[in-house]
Amino acid sequence: MFDWKKPTVQMLGRWQPWHDGHQALFKRCIAKTGQVMIQVRDVHNASGGDSQDDNPFDWEMVCKNIESSLLGDGFKRGIDFEIMMVPNIVNISYGRGVGYVIEEEMFDDEIQLISGTNIRKQLREKGALEGKE
Numbered sequence: 001m002f003d004w005k006k007p008t009v010q011m012l013g014r015w016q017p018w019h020d021g022h023q024a025l026f027k028r029c030i031a032k033t034g035q036v037m038i039q040v041r042d043v044h045n046a047s048g049g050d051s052q053d054d055n056p057f058d059w060e061m062v063c064k065n066i067e068s069s070l071l072g073d074g075f076k077r078g079i080d081f082e083i084m085m086v087p088n089i090v091n092i093s094y095g096r097g098v099g100y101v102i103e104e105e106m107f108d109d110e111i112q113l114i115s116g117t118n119i120r121k122q123l124r125e126k127g128a129l130e131g132k133e
Contacts, residue, residue: 015066016055016062026038038081039086043055048088
């Protein structure tokens, strides 16, 4: 069962859509503490900031994509991770270090070059996604 008192890694993003790069990031995150809180920015059909205007997936679809992908690797919601909707966060500020670390994870090019923008374009070309281009 997900333990709300246990040290936890936070993943914040739009996840438009959840893809293999996000999956690789999750695996690194869960290795740090054994559980992850995935925060989903509420950006469906809204701007997520500079160059982040293409957000076709709603909360339910984002959750479904995350859950099914992670379950494919044996991770279960409510045990290994939780998903939480958050406002359209565009800045993260803190006053001083109070027990957390902010890290950027770097991957090899195969993962680093995965692009949600390209995935959305391919989905539209296949007719699996409508709307903004």
